[in-house]
Amino acid sequence: MSLKVGVIGTGMIGQDHIRRLTKVLSGVEVVAVSDIDEARAAEVAPAGAQVFASDKDLIRCDAVEAIVICSWGAAHEEQLLECLAVGKPVFREKPMVTSEAAALKVIEAEVTFDRRLVQVGFMRRFEADYRRLKAVIDGATLGAPLMYHSVHRNASVPEGLYTSEMPLNDTLVHDADIARWLLSDEITGVEVRLPRRSQQGGELRDPHFVLLHMASGALVDVEISVSITYDYDILGEVSCEAGIAALPHRPATVVTDGHGIRQAIPEDWRERFIEAYDQEFREWIAAAGEGTATGPSAWDGYAATLTADAALRAAASGGLERIKMVEKPALHGAPSALAAE
Amino acid sequence: MSLKVGVIGTGMIGQDHIRRLTKVLSGVEVVAVSDIDEARAAEVAPAGAQVFASDKDLIRCDAVEAIVICSWGAAHEEQLLECLAVGKPVFREKPMVTSEAAALKVIEAEVTFDRRLVQVGFMRRFEADYRRLKAVIDGATLGAPLMYHSVHRNASVPEGLYTSEMPLNDTLVHDADIARWLLSDEITGVEVRLPRRSQQGGELRDPHFVLLHMASGALVDVEISVSITYDYDILGEVSCEAGIAALPHRPATVVTDGHGIRQAIPEDWRERFIEAYDQEFREWIAAAGEGTATGPSAWDGYAATLTADAALRAAASGGLERIKMVEKPALHGAPSALAAE
């Protein structure tokens, strides 16, 4: 009765998902593993799981009912299209793909299959605080949302590995996706401002301040700091017509001592979002068990790609960079079919 | 590889645990169910599980590796002793038993078996906020704990079903157990004061104010209200020699509107402690899989019984009612063996 899953990519995040699927969650089994580094795949594969050298073989293996893709690099597009070709549900860690063209191919293939198979790993949508926040907004007791203030602070980022375009290419997508989801809206334009530079960031250009213009007219501002030194601090506040709704602090012991009355902040994204990752897979397993997907879709992966591209353009131009999306397929929530611009 | 569990008692809490063991948690399977009401047991049993008319048959069934007891009434003592007789791990919802004599029999049987098999359902010990609080106390950066202020507020209790001795007999045990655990201490005496009576409680004597005197000299005060009308409000604050540590508010959207800046309180114990129940069973499954138990022990069940008895006596006498425990068995954490008073 368990869902039989194959995992592609056994780096840090892949190993963490294998742990989650084997030790934490019920109703699921990891039956196959593949990686370019086949030795590593063999090493981290759970007992009894098949190890594949080829992604394609894993995807096409009859014992595999659903696929989790955690690989890096340019192979995603082919992997996703292969999953769609064989009609198997697939969970894909962000970024879904890295070009608009690739995103459109994935969407087209899914629309052709005519059932959602692709789920993209925007785990914030599964986090309890964000869900409660969205419930308040959707409840509409505060009126329409007009502005959203999103704050994304990292204590530090790995020197050398994290480059100056990553705040806009990799970090911003979380805030952008959650803004689209919270406000049930689309991004139509991006502006980037570069505040006074922090001396804590070393070679990095840090912080960034981003404005997202939404289709409804709502304005989203995002503060991104990746060298704030203290901890991992994620905030979000929605200003509506008749009130404000915001994320709470994370629960932490309230200590009163010589430093004042205080609560610790999560150290990093693992601590902050660990339950969200669990819940994300819990819901994916249920959906994949029924041959489909839930939560963030290929359409959301497409939106993320467009936003990151526009943000990088906006940082270069200093102006407002517009986003034009194709018509939204009915499969992804809109009435009309996929259309060229 | 899954732990094969039999569940005794299929009332509300029993059904909730069956749901938890079949839908939420991994590494476990419900293979047998029994209830005095055999028809109800048959109705709620998962597909493939055996239904027993006799608790004893369930406990002795070879397919059952570990037992969860959720039954009410006087049968617990025999059920627990039966589990100990066959050497199977058993999770017993609170109260473990309802008399000191019964508690001592269970302890004696477990000591004879010479391995922990009994786990009692004090789920608060598995809750993340309480665990962080204990970590702060144990970390000792604030010095020794001197006082603990525990607040237990229910919006309301079921009229007719919840009687006036239940605040001291059923509700207090949670605060008493968590106080013992947080402070690594034992209760040596109980006082009860009856504050001004609430008009919201109807026929009930509400609220109660309880003082627990601890072996270390620490003083615990417990405020119990069961008709506070608004929600389920659980607070805890430890005053140490050089600082204070307290439970945080539960995470809830921060709303600013005409009612001020505000956060909702959990509606009831289900909402407040749902993750704690999951975690409690997660850890029990791991321990039972190794043929033993973890967390709250038969000793803790014994302490709870003594505390409830002393509290009821204290309410009647108006004075300080002392608690005398037998010597703590090494099995339950102390150096010396079980001894009569």
Next chain:
Amino acid sequence: MSLKVGVIGTGMIGQDHIRRLTKVLSGVEVVAVSDIDEARAAEVAPAGAQVFASDKDLIRCDAVEAIVICSWGAAHEEQLLECLAVGKPVFREKPMVTSEAAALKVIEAEVTFDRRLVQVGFMRRFEADYRRLKAVIDGATLGAPLMYHSVHRNASVPEGLYTSEMPLNDTLVHDADIARWLLSDEITGVEVRLPRRSQQGGELRDPHFVLLHMASGALVDVEISVSITYDYDILGEVSCEAGIAALPHRPATVVTDGHGIRQAIPEDWRERFIEAYDQEFREWIAAAGEGTATGPSAWDGYAATLTADAALRAAASGGLERIKMVEKPALHGAPSALAAE
């Protein structure tokens, strides 16, 4: 048009009040000063003020319209009675007097004069947070108050000067007075419990835990720590039938850094209550200008004396020490006249 005030006692608190009356507040003038230490009085007297060697001469001086008494020791009773004899409004720092007999003499003299002239320095009643808290209680939207949890924590107390009976004799009176005022109630009995002793207190017996039984049946618990090491932490929470009302944290910058998200606590009572002292005198000046007094009365000073006495007895006896008050004079808010027990 300014109120002409004479100040008796020019120690630390007397000097602070002279500063307040001359530099901070309007509508008032310090025209006379006296002290046993006449040299000190001369030194701290404002320009133009008369310096008296004799309290009586100051009180009877025609230029003096109202008196502020900040002296220590046994002279207060005579000073107060002298003020009442000449019909001049008098502000007396706590304690009003130090014996029940003296308190009753003051009350009797004031009742004979048939107008309130005595105001006692319980400054908490003038503090904005306490006033808002009382407004919520009095508003009765939360139902009747059933319990009040009062916390009084000092970082440390002056070694040698602060003795082990002072928590009950000097510190408790603030919590007791504010409890009577918040709940519009009287104290009928006092219990004292001695929790585990803090190693931070040195020779001092610290902390104390006190229960005040109120005439309405409401129960007040007071946690007193005078060696908590970190700062000056004053808390208060009223549990009503249908909700809770509590003092807020004091405003302080919300800092997020390596110590968490945090707010400083006031360092000491000066910082905590400085505005309350100003407001206390602002209202006294207005009342005294009309030949009378406002706020805490001789009756409240009497209640404080009885409470401190009962608390010291309760610490010694370990039991409940009852308080019996004389009938409350109409002048102090009750329908009937002063009567012996």
Next chain:
Amino acid sequence: MSLKVGVIGTGMIGQDHIRRLTKVLSGVEVVAVSDIDEARAAEVAPAGAQVFASDKDLIRCDAVEAIVICSWGAAHEEQLLECLAVGKPVFREKPMVTSEAAALKVIEAEVTFDRRLVQVGFMRRFEADYRRLKAVIDGATLGAPLMYHSVHRNASVPEGLYTSEMPLNDTLVHDADIARWLLSDEITGVEVRLPRRSQQGGELRDPHFVLLHMASGALVDVEISVSITYDYDILGEVSCEAGIAALPHRPATVVTDGHGIRQAIPEDWRERFIEAYDQEFREWIAAAGEGTATGPSAWDGYAATLTADAALRAAASGGLERIKMVEKPALHGAPSALAAE
């Protein structure tokens, strides 16, 4: 010994200041009043004060040592210049003047006089929470300030009286001035974005989102809502290199009931800033008594005028509108003298 003050303008704010100067504060006396509406001036003048029909006569009256200008309209420039001509300290409610040219004339006259005489009514600088926030920033334990997030929310504004340019012309100046002061910085450019329009604002264009570019490179974002319906909500958060410092909530009773755990928000600017107004005048009185001024200067009034002008241009253009200031006179804190651009 009291400062003898003349008040020009006896509208709502003028009357409030007369009340403050006569009833609340010490060391000051209102000896003269003038207004275009002489009857109203006569009505609200304190006993004994002279009533003038002409501002000039009031300013030149020998009994008047310092002037408070609360008038509206175009007369301010002449009134300020007249005060400077006779060398009398003058407190001027914001806006100081309404054109850049007028501001420069005032600065030039003051520089010629070679002593500060002008104080502009930016009362936030005297508010305790803002002062503590500035102390944290200036303390530099958090590193350099990089971003400042300022929120300005009004429940509603008077229909008809408050027009669509007022958010940028009148409301923004408070956030702009406090940003300059908190960060010890100057504004070099302004951008305005118009988020989705609130239906609560009626005919008004509401809300506004403003970016202030600072000389240091710091970026300030300001959210202005004037129809938020619930209360008056003022927030401020400074993101520094190594931590965050923010204004606390205002103290308000913490109520727990069916609406959650909650604290009220100030109803309007009077409630929010009443102590700030008192403190502003307390410090002005002290400075004026020494023949000079303190706090916000003519330079700050000039900066406010430039910012409001640039904001209105930016709303029209959609682009970044630059601000060019003349060289800062030494009198106002810089080394070099007043110079043309």
